Amino acid sequence: MNMRRWSALAMGIVLFVAGSASLHAQFGAPHAAPSGPWSNKSLSPDQRADLVIAQMTLDEKIQLLHGLGWRSLFMPTESGPAVRSLGGAGFIPGIPRLGIPDLQMSDAAVGVARGAQKSRYSTALPSGVADAASWDPKIAYEYGALIGSELRDQGFNMSLGGGVNLTREPRDGRTFEYEGEDPILAGAMVGQMMKGEQDQHIIGDIKHYAVNDQENGRNYANSIIGQRAMRESDLLAFQIGIRDSGVGAVMCSYNLINGTYACENPYTLHDVLDRDWGFRGFVVSDWGGTHSTVPAAKAGLDIEMPGNGYFGEPLKKAVQDGEISAAQLNEMVHRVLRTEFATGIVDDPPQPKVVDVMHGFAVAQHVEEEGAVLLKNANHQLPLVAATIHSIAVIGGHADAGVLSGGGSAQVDPAGGNAVQPPSGSPTGIMALLSEWVYHRSVPLDALRAAAPDAKVTFDPGIDTASAASLAKSADVAIVFAIQHESEGTDLPNLSLPNNQDALIEAVAAANPHTIVVLESGGAVTMPWLGQVSAVLESWYPGIRGAQAIAAILFGQVNPSGRLPITFPKTEADLPHPEEAKQPAGPLNAMPGLPMLRQNQTIFDVHYDEGLKVGYKWYDAENKTPLFPFGFGLSYTTFTISDLKVVRGDGLDVSVRVRNTGRRAGQEVAQIYASLPAAAEEPPRRLVGWQKVRLEPGESRIVTIHVEPLYLSIFDVDKDRWTMAPGDYTISAGSSSRDLPLSAVVKLGEQ
Numbered sequence: 001m002n003m004r005r006w007s008a009l010a011m012g013i014v015l016f017v018a019g020s021a022s023l024h025a026q027f028g029a030p031h032a033a034p035s036g037p038w039s040n041k042s043l044s045p046d047q048r049a050d051l052v053i054a055q056m057t058l059d060e061k062i063q064l065l066h067g068l069g070w071r072s073l074f075m076p077t078e079s080g081p082a083v084r085s086l087g088g089a090g091f092i093p094g095i096p097r098l099g100i101p102d103l104q105m106s107d108a109a110v111g112v113a114r115g116a117q118k119s120r121y122s123t124a125l126p127s128g129v130a131d132a133a134s135w136d137p138k139i140a141y142e143y144g145a146l147i148g149s150e151l152r153d154q155g156f157n158m159s160l161g162g163g164v165n166l167t168r169e170p171r172d173g174r175t176f177e178y179e180g181e182d183p184i185l186a187g188a189m190v191g192q193m194m195k196g197e198q199d200q201h202i203i204g205d206i207k208h209y210a211v212n213d214q215e216n217g218r219n220y221a222n223s224i225i226g227q228r229a230m231r232e233s234d235l236l237a238f239q240i241g242i243r244d245s246g247v248g249a250v251m252c253s254y255n256l257i258n259g260t261y262a263c264e265n266p267y268t269l270h271d272v273l274d275r276d277w278g279f280r281g282f283v284v285s286d287w288g289g290t291h292s293t294v295p296a297a298k299a300g301l302d303i304e305m306p307g308n309g310y311f312g313e314p315l316k317k318a319v320q321d322g323e324i325s326a327a328q329l330n331e332m333v334h335r336v337l338r339t340e341f342a343t344g345i346v347d348d349p350p351q352p353k354v355v356d357v358m359h360g361f362a363v364a365q366h367v368e369e370e371g372a373v374l375l376k377n378a379n380h381q382l383p384l385v386a387a388t389i390h391s392i393a394v395i396g397g398h399a400d401a402g403v404l405s406g407g408g409s410a411q412v413d414p415a416g417g418n419a420v421q422p423p424s425g426s427p428t429g430i431m432a433l434l435s436e437w438v439y440h441r442s443v444p445l446d447a448l449r450a451a452a453p454d455a456k457v458t459f460d461p462g463i464d465t466a467s468a469a470s471l472a473k474s475a476d477v478a479i480v481f482a483i484q485h486e487s488e489g490t491d492l493p494n495l496s497l498p499n500n501q502d503a504l505i506e507a508v509a510a511a512n513p514h515t516i517v518v519l520e521s522g523g524a525v526t527m528p529w530l531g532q533v534s535a536v537l538e539s540w541y542p543g544i545r546g547a548q549a550i551a552a553i554l555f556g557q558v559n560p561s562g563r564l565p566i567t568f569p570k571t572e573a574d575l576p577h578p579e580e581a582k583q584p585a586g587p588l589n590a591m592p593g594l595p596m597l598r599q600n601q602t603i604f605d606v607h608y609d610e611g612l613k614v615g616y617k618w619y620d621a622e623n624k625t626p627l628f629p630f631g632f633g634l635s636y637t638t639f640t641i642s643d644l645k646v647v648r649g650d651g652l653d654v655s656v657r658v659r660n661t662g663r664r665a666g667q668e669v670a671q672i673y674a675s676l677p678a679a680a681e682e683p684p685r686r687l688v689g690w691q692k693v694r695l696e697p698g699e700s701r702i703v704t705i706h707v708e709p710l711y712l713s714i715f716d717v718d719k720d721r722w723t724m725a726p727g728d729y730t731i732s733a734g735s736s737s738r739d740l741p742l743s744a745v746v747k748l749g750e751q
């Protein structure tokens, strides 16, 4: 069995573990009303936490700092607190005598995950990267609020969503879960998403902290990166997300950072998260990501998940032996309890009810309509006009059955089961949870037929290129649905569409000049056929109403307004690392914490020597022309951006006039970039602000975007703080990182 398989197996076991617990769980954990002085809501969360701690025994304190263990999750539990688990990915029994609730955690990256075991339905939202592509913090809030309310409906009080690892390695199999390549955009979006969740009285979680930018060998990858680069890229996304949301939890990642595991790394956990950012929530390890007791606790890990190998008896012993002080233990417990009070899960526990399916449909469709990105539209091929189209050939991508989703712990179980039967010989059981390509029953073919009721809409699966081309030839328009699956635990071998789809698109385009490609992908794909097709729409993994949203865009009921939150390169040769760093061959790519699978594994270095030059910053600095740049996206109308004004104050206030110069209402994203003084030694430009604005035809509006000093600063490693380099800052404005017609220079002093 190869490494990818083993990695998949290890991941599959995680999923199985959670699932088997759920089989024996009771819905609706008992929740005793708080009783005692801490139930006084006029006290601060910190005061209330301390009042509880004063009543707690040592065992009760330890109990709050770990899950119940791999074994208890593995084996169906007939007794003990584990019977109360709702079958989410994690469970920590509460302390009923003190009114402290069970922590019921569920994965929830793109919707509440793993409902199948209990016949639970949840909304499958479009991918996180689609959320980022909306460039609209209100969409991110709506996304989070929906997840938060569906978690509550299902009895969960803690989310494991909030992925914000930067797309530094575009082949990362979790790109779809994250918010793109720019720290300021990603941080702002995940911050709003977590705010939306926590406003539902759910503990939010931002993950995977940090520099966990590839899945290949993720448990053994040692991310090597300079402090400045880390602070200004990957860590900045977390900094903004945590600041904007007051999120309750941060999940430390599997990998090592500069030689030390992320879950026991004093620099990232203590110096940065705790000391510099003032994080008051708790740090939870990724599942099996804890590697020690004393170093981890001292560095700042508060909860080991899902087990107790280090924070159960060994932590108790470390406290009794004085290796961990009573004060430190109390601090760990305090962080958990103050978060429970602050987020409202104690005072306002979840009240299980049936998920509001229709509301979920509306939100999912709205997110997709705002996040899908129109990449090409030659000769105004789109929008399609139903009245003038007599025939449409729909080809490939199982568009007759559903839309694709991303796999792994983010997988939202499909309503009614997978819309596409996996090919015979595919893995079954727990392996299937990871490797199966799961389709939701939102059917593009049906949605297109509904949009063009008088047209003849036919389908070809796209397996035989000749047959697909011949169908395309017979139709007015051909629409190819091209798919690329991503899943946690493995990375993409490259950015090409798999399964001969490039050849399929070429054959169809040769047969019909009106060929439209709809991509369902987790991130960037290469497009050797781009010059031959007339239109391309990137729909990401579009969620449970994906087909309806795609049809609405193709037929112009919705004017596309998504912008790329990641660069699409022409070829892998243009990436900072044309070849991804691979884990050296070893006996097993195992999950730490699963002793039965653990083998001698080799830690290997992943050199992020592109440093600050993540995403578009790389292409700009290296003078490489991307296929589609960061920030790019077309509309059915046209806009101009003019009248740039830059006013100095606390940071900058940048205003521009945005005008809709076309004949349809639409949305433009005014983007502001800054080029720092040469002495700062930064990549050519960075995004420092943006605003999405909706305009009627002919309408214009002045938008003012505040750019805070942090976004203009660099991290000075010697001084161990952010500083602003004195000198000339060029502020540019436009509609993508490569279309910036306006610029102004402002002089800023050291701050």
Ligand code: BGC
Residues within 6 Å of the ligand: 014, 089, 107, 160, 207, 286, 287, 409
């Ligand atoms: C993933 C996390 C997830 C956890 C629990 C891990 O393998 O990396 O993102 O929250 O499992 O399912």
